Every structure is written in C-alpha cells, then in structure tokens.
Amino acid sequence: MVIEQVSRQSVPGADLTAPPILEMVGISKRFPGTLALDRVNLAVRPAEIHALVGQNGAGKSTLVKILAGDYLASSGAISIDGRPVTIHGPRGARQLGIGIVYQELSLLPNLTVAENLCLGREPRRGLSIDSRRLLREATAALEALGLERIDLQSRIGHLSLPTRQLVEIAKVLAQHPRILILDEPTAALAPADSDRLFEALARARAGGVGIIYISHRFQEILAVCDRGTVLRNGRVVATFASRDTSLEQLVEWTLGQKPDRYVQTLPQDAATTSEPVLAVSDLAVGDRIKEVSFQVSPGEIVGLCGLLGAGQDEVARALFGDQPAVRGVILWKGQPVLVHSPRQAKKLGIGFLTENRRNEGLIPDMAVRQNISLAGLHTLTWARWLPLVRRGKERIATGTAAARTNVQMGALGRPIRLLSGGNQQKALLARWLMLDAELFVFLEPTRGVDVGAKAEIHRQLAALALAGKAVLVVSSDVPEILALARRILVMARGRLVAVLDGTRATEEQVLMAMQGGYPHAS
C-alpha cells in the first residue's frame, strides 16, 4: 500500500540536526474569558509530516489561525528556519511561505478550475492574461497530485466536494509553500483520492517542506505522519513519534484518562416498549450514503455520530426535508411518508435545531416571541376567516414554551439577535415545543454555547424524552452523546457501522467505531 511505502522510506538528505523549519515556543492565546492556548510548544522539522491531534475545542484551530496570520499570539515566539518571525495577516503568512488548506475552501464556484488554481497570481503578458502559461501552470499544479483527470475548464460549482477539496490542495501546493498545514484534508475523500493526497504529501516532504497534518483519524495519522503533538484544553500533553505509538495511546492522550472509564448517562425512562414513531429503512442520500436503517421511539434519545463526512448530518437533514436526493423508506408512525420539504416535516410533527442558528433558525430582527410563534401562527388566529393573530393567546403560548426551555424572561420582546447563543438556541427549541412536535432532530445542539447553557440544554433534552418525545441527536462531542443517548448509532463513510448501548459504551469504543471502516486500519 502506498502509505506504507511513504512513511517507511527514509527521506534522502534528512538532517536531524537541522533547525526546525517551524518552531513555536511558549505560544499562548488569550480571549476575553478564556485561555485558548497555554504555553504551547510545537516544532516541525523540515521534510517531516507532523500531526496535530486533539478534540474539538482543544485549541488546534486557534493555533492554525495564529500561523495563518488571522490571530496574533498573546505571548510566545515563532521562528522559521531558526529566524524569529512575526506573521502579519494572511498576506504575511503567504510571504513567509506558509500555505494552509482550509476546510472552508477558498475556491470561487463560478470560475473554472484553471482560473481558480492561479487566482491572484495570473501570469501576464503585457495587459492581458497569458492564458497559455496559465493553462500550463494549472496543469502542472494538477499533475503534481495526479489529478490530470479533472477538467481544467469545468467550473468549481459543478464539481463534487471531494473533487473541490483536491483542487484546493493542488492550489495551495502550487504556490510552493515551505510550511504546509492541512486541516482535515481527507474528511470527504475516498480512499483512492486520499492515496493521491498522501503521494503528493510525500513528494512535498521530499522537497523539504514541513507539513502539519490535522486529523481525527488516528490510523491515518499513525500511518502517514512521522511525529505529532497532542493538545488538550489548550496545552500540549504529549509529543510522539508514530513508530512508537499505538492507537490506544493516542486515544488516551486526547481524552486525558484511561480509556475504559464509564461516562454517566442522564436518567431516562426505562426501556421503552412503545412503537417507534420513526422507522428509517435503507435510507440513501446522494451517492455516498447508503443502507442506513434505524428507529426512534417516543421517550428515547438516540445519538448519531461519526467523523466529519461520515454522513450523519445528511441523514439527519433528510429527516426534516432539507436534503435533496433522498431515497429509501421512511415510516412515520407506521405509515410510509415522503419528506420533501421542511413544511411537510413540520406538518408531520418533526422539529429540528441545527448549530447554524444564524443561517437556519433565527429571523434576526424579529422579536424573540415572534420567532417562537413563527411556525405555529395558524394555531393562534381568531378564526379561519379572520386570520389575525390573537396577541393575548400568542403571549401565553410563547410564554409557556419559553418557560419550558428557560429562555431569559423579559427578553421575549426584543430582537432575537441580541440574545446570547444559549438563549437563542432555547428560543428556537421553544418554537417546536409550541407545535407539540413529536420527533426532535438536533444537530450539534450545544455548538457555540457556553458551559452553563450547555448543561441546561442537556437537561431539556432529557426532559423532552421524559415527556414522551422522540429525540435524535447528532453531535461530534462524544461525551455529550454518551451522556444523553440510550442508543448510539455510529456512521462511517456513509454507512451505519455500529449501534452501541449508550448506557454502557465507553468513549474509546465510540471513537474506535467512528474510526472503523477507514483504510489503513492496523
């Protein structure tokens, strides 16, 4: 296999006494209220692939933003090739030879692949663009990754996400960075594409580039990276050489505890005997996600998780009509239904909450009260023939719902954009409570919510289950899933690969299950 060859090869000319191509010493980053990074040391040698590992929130992205020039470190020093440097914004980072492949791709969808590859650096001949040279450079950029099969003239907007990611990587590599940072590059890639990426990385490494590789896929890290650094809560807890490290060791480092400790689950109803309100059979979404079958019954919380790109988001969104290209059988209370639009889902009694409050939930300038009643106005009018909203009834209904979710009282009349993230989330939850929805689908319900509100939202989810609602929670926060869910569905690469008992599973088991199904498994 390609990967074996790549990492076992000794790099010609590798000089272990050469100064690190990138060294960060004592880097701390303070934000109002939090210390995101605490005296972090990171050293990347030339011709080395260095992993950066840690849970969400451990500080990886803050570190990357500092290297990218988006943030300035509160304290500490950075040096490149042994010389101290300061990184002045994204342009400064680029000038220093730092290239970053982000997850939010920097490609412009309406331009072609070729145009994107050279955007901002178009070769010129006098006044005009030298299109021949541009094509040559673009082709070379693609060939470096073995991507000749991608048509240079097709628009990015028409390419699938995996292809776009590959183009993005090619674009950054084409600028010949000396330090390359990749953020979850294989999240949406198929094994063949991942291999191609690893070949390109090997080639870059042979050229002396220092590569920082961020990933949650531990097998991949152990196979591809030479060394790595583990972050936890903003601190470095370990640096390792892949040769001498095991999967379990990595898991233990990121979790900070022995992997076999149990995590408490919130008290829930005893095993439910009621009929499932939702039964999904052979659900397929698009061309990547297939054969997903599961059930959710009233009174239970089912967790759905997986690594980025495993398909859990698409499956959840298919349930409330926000996903095109859905096939398969969905049974609602035993009856087959089609959920083609959010409106249909609402009528069935399916409510949802995503982490994208600003884009997908709030009407920002509208009052909190009106946001809550928005989906259920038809229940608040005087009569069919007089479609005026009864203010009094609205106050009571929204007040009740808001009280149930503990929205900050007195805020109901203000525009919802003024509320804190946690309160916004609660208000949106109240919206569906007002409708007496029977199935609640949550996507990352506590993303971007402070700790206090997080605990509260967990309590409310449990309360929903106690009240007899069916709850499906998609989360990348494994402890959260373990605390909430009675059953945990784990997805990997578009399939459902494991169903774990939420009351007995360990964090390690869940993480391992999420890793399962990926290549390079040891």
Place this chain on the structure above:
Amino acid sequence: MLPSVRARARRPTGETGWAEHLAGFLHVFGVGLVAIGLLLIFGLSTPDFLSRANIDNILIQTSIVGVAAIGETMVMLMGGIDLSIGSIILVSAVITGALTTNHGLGAWPAIGAGLLAAAGIGLINGIFIAGIGIEPIIVTLGTLIAAQGLGQAILANEGSWIQVTNPFFFSLATDQVFSLPAMAVVMLAFYAVAAVVLRDTALGRHIYAAGGNRRAARLAGIPIGRVVVATYALCGLCAGGAGMLEIAQLGIVSQNVGDGMQFNAITAVLVGGISLSGGKGRVEKTLLGVMIVGTITNFLTFRGVSAYYEQAITGGIILAAVFLDHATRRRAQ
C-alpha cells in the same frame, strides 16, 4: 448584489457609550425628528407655509404616493422590489375612469374592477417571480413596459383622455373628514390596515421572515412561494388604490398618469429608513418618508424652485437619508 466585503472590527459586547445610545435613538426616531424639524424650519421661515390650505395641499399631494408606497414597502420588506407600480396605476385609473365615464358603471363597481385589474397584474408579477424564478427587478421591468402599453391602448380606445365626471371622485377630492382632506383619510386608513396586516397576520409575519432570513423561514415551514405571490398581488392592489386617488385629484385620466411613480414610492420607503434587503421596518416609517419628501417638494414649489431642480434635490435627499441610516445603524449595533 454586492455584499458587504470589509471585515468589521467588532465592538466587544456590553460596551455602550453615549455615542452608541445616541446613534440607536437616532436610528429609530431620526426620521420622525427630521419630519418635525422640517415642518418647523419651513413653517417658521416661510409665511403661509403652515396655513390650512397648504397643509391640505401637502396631504392631498402625498396621498397618492403614500398609498403606492405601502405596497412597495411590503415588497421590499420581503426582500424584493417592484418597478411596475407606475404602469399599474395607469391601468387601474384607465379602467375605472373608462367604466364609470364612458360605460355608465357606478363608482364602486368601477373601482372594484380597477382594483381587481391592479391586483391581477401584481399577481402576474408574483407568478413570474416565484413560479418561474426570474429576478424581481427584471420581471417588474417587463410588466412595467407591458402594463404601460396595456393602459395606453385602452386609453387610446377611450379617446386618449377621460374626463371623469362621476361625483364620487369629486367629493373624494374636496370633502373633509374629521377636518382632514378625504384623500388623506383614505391614505391613513390604508396605512392602518397595512400596519395591522404586517404586524398581526400570518402573512405579515411571513413577509418579515422571508425578508429577514429566507432560508430560516423556509426551514420553519413557511410557504415562501405563496408569500411572494401574495405580496406582489397586494402591492398591485395598493397601486390600484393610488390610481383611484389619482383620478380624484386630477379629474382627468391622461397618458401621464402614474409615470415614474415607482421611483417616488421607492424613494419614500428608503427615506423612511427601510432597507433594500428587507426584514426590518414598520410601514409607519414609510408614511414619514412620504411626508418628508412631500413636504420638501411642496416647500420648494412654494418658494418657486423649478420643478426640475426639485428632482435633483430629491435625489440628494435619498443619498443623505441612506447615509445617515447607514451611519447610525453601524454605531448603534
């Protein structure tokens, strides 16, 4: 549309000084203050400006734009725009005028027909926009041209101008209700109804939702397509109402009726402080915008300024209004 591109330095939350509070206050009440201020300045500097007769004048002149601007407000709140209002006014005026003068129909049935036609054109706008998916600017441009043609064609058939003799319209123009000109009362009634619709009906809430965050609105189960069609139909209806008032004020339906009225309406909405992207703003602000523009125009005429320079000044007013709105909004947030 060119989105905001500059990275904004965000003020840390919680830090509000007097400047922010002042900006917030101005943002909300500024328009009203300007209106009052103008009245004071003009009234004090020019004798007879605030006379009964002139105030009535202002009210009558602004009532037509006032009613038309209601529909435009609704459309803009929803995030769209309607450029066809001028032609809809023409069509409704022509139909009503013709029916009641040359074809012996009573005032109310004729008005009904005119309003129906106006709403119908609005409906067509909505169908093209929501059903086929063409952008509002272009669709309403096309309707502007087509409806203009329709109106002119009917008018030509009726003898190229119609002298409306029905006493109803005459009394509409001259009567006083609660010591205000009847036309102004009609306009205020329209505003009252519009305010209720926007604030307290499902449609009104849906309009705000669709303008404030269309994706979130769709996800909340709001039937966006239906909302769009209804809104444009209502806009047409308001234009029809303006057409009726136009008949009353002029007494004659001629080729120029309604010409350019859409830009007057949009100006009023913008001056009132409602933004082009929608989602926020009360229709009462449009009323203030109408009054401000109307007062300034009246003042200029009063002083003998050429009608053409009035236009120039109106354009300047838009810019000033938008600039102020923008400046205060930034600081207030």
Place this chain on the structure above:
Amino acid sequence: MSRSSRRLPRPPSPLAGADSYLLLSMLVAMIAIFGRLNGAWLTTATMVTAIEQNAPLAVVSVAMTFSIIAGIIDLSPGAMIALTGVIIGLVNQQSHDMALAVATGLGLAIGVSALHGVLVVGLEINPVIVTLAAYIWARGLATGITGTGSITVGGPLITFLNGASLFGLGAPAYIVALAYGGGWYLLNRTVLGRYTFALGGDARGARRAGIRVTRQVIFIFCLMGVAVAAAALISVGQMASAQPLAASGLELDAIIAVIIGGTRLTGGEGSVIKTLVGVAFIAILNSGLSEQGLSDAYYALCKGIAILLALSVQTLARRAADRQATRGRSLLPEWATERIARVE
C-alpha cells in the same frame, strides 16, 4: 498533454448553453416574422438604422455587462447621458471649444461614476440606491439647466458623428464595434475582467484570494462612466443638440438587454457577445414593432410581453440544464460550507 481520459468533468449536458441557442433562435424567428409581416422591412438599410438608433444603448450595455457580472445594478446611465450631453452643450455654447466641452463631459461622467464606486465600496451603500439617486438627481439637474428646451450643438465633430460614413456605416456604428471589441478583450483576456467575474461570484472569497476589491469596483463604475460619455457624444451628435430628456429609460433597456442576452442577474458569469445578441433582440424588436405602425401603446405591450416570454424561456431552460448537469450527485449543499468551517 492528453485530454483523452477525462473522467471527472461534468459531462457536457446537451442542454448546456441551451438558453443562448434559444435566444438566437428567438431572434431569428422574430426577424422572420417581422420580415413576413412587412416585406419591405428586411433590408440592410433597416438594419443599419437599427444599429445607429440604438448605438447609445449598445455602448452602455457593454459597461452594464461588467456591472451585472460583478453583481452591481446601475440605474444611472440614462440620466447621466442626458446630463453629460447638457454639460457638453453648455460648455460648447459658452466657450465655442468643442474639445473642452467633450473633456468636461468626460470628466463629469467618470467623476460621478467614480463617486458611485466610492460610496458603494467605502460606505457600503447598496448600488441600486446610489444609482437610483443619480437617476433622479441627474435628470433633474439636466432639465433644470435647460428648462424645457434643448441646447443646440454644432461644429465639425457633430457633422462627423452625424454624417461621416465608411462602407455605409456611420461613426456611431464603429464606436459600437470598438466598444464590443474592447469590452470583449477586457473581460476575457485581462486580469481586470477576470476579477470582475471573481467579484460577482464571491466577493468575500475574492478578497481572501488577494484581489483588491476596492480598485475593482471603482474600475467597473468608471467603465460605465466612459460608456456614458461615449453614448452622450453619440446622442448629441445624432440629434445635433443636447436634450435633457435624452436616453430616458435607457438603463432599463440596457439591463433587459444584458439579462435577455443570457448574463445572470445574480452575477458571476456573462459575456459581452451575449449582450450583443440581447441588444440586437431589443433593437430588432423596437424596429420591427415600429415598422408595424403600431401605436406606442401596442408597441409597449408587445415589447413587454416579448421580454417576459424571452426571460421565462431562458430561465426555464436554464433550470432544466442545471438539474440535468447535477443530477444524482450530492453536490455541496448550502449548509455544508458552514459546517465544515466550524469544525476545529
């Protein structure tokens, strides 16, 4: 470099570009219909007149193409043409120096446009509003200066614009050709053109890629300023006078021409050639309809209906083509970009 093994492009959908072909066929059909209805209409002379009469529209439409591709809607050209013409006439009248007059007019047109650009990028005011204001104040100023009359303009330049003819085509026709040639080159072969597309596709992404958005926006507005000046010159030349009501509604026609031509209002794509077809559509429509001896009323009615029909056909064809090209593939859904961006 072999292109033989192309596996990954979206297979060119048979419907791709359908809307352009449809437009061309509608254009041809329209010509045929008009020719049928009135045999004497379909002559070279008619075509030449059509070009000359619509020369200002054609020139402005080139600049409007750039604007719309970048996501900017400009409502000012018509009024600005009138104002520029009036200024040219006025300066010429006072100083008897045509060169000075033209220079002043050019300066005014570009200056106002640059100001628009600054307001849009600097103050972040919606371009529709800024140019709407100009639509109102410029026209007002023009009519205010001249009253209800017009300013007669004479001189050798006017005679040249009006009368000179090469191969049967007058100066305006050549100006139009120059505008389209230059516009095509600018849009397709230069960096400024490329960045216009970038701006329209994703302004934030463009900035991240290092494109100087401020310069780009001002450039696009100034391009319109140049087009306005040229159109004003043509207009004044053709009428041998500066009319305050000149080019009334021209910007609307220009927008329609660009959109019917196939450029999307949402921006990010478009072509100067397509706009040419769109202008031809409008020009032929105008010419053919007026040849029918229709009253202004029926003329407007037919024009409006024709525009709506053309747009509908175009939009429906486009939607079908899009659906075809992306069938079955799970492309990047809206929410995914946010999601991906959030993961640390």
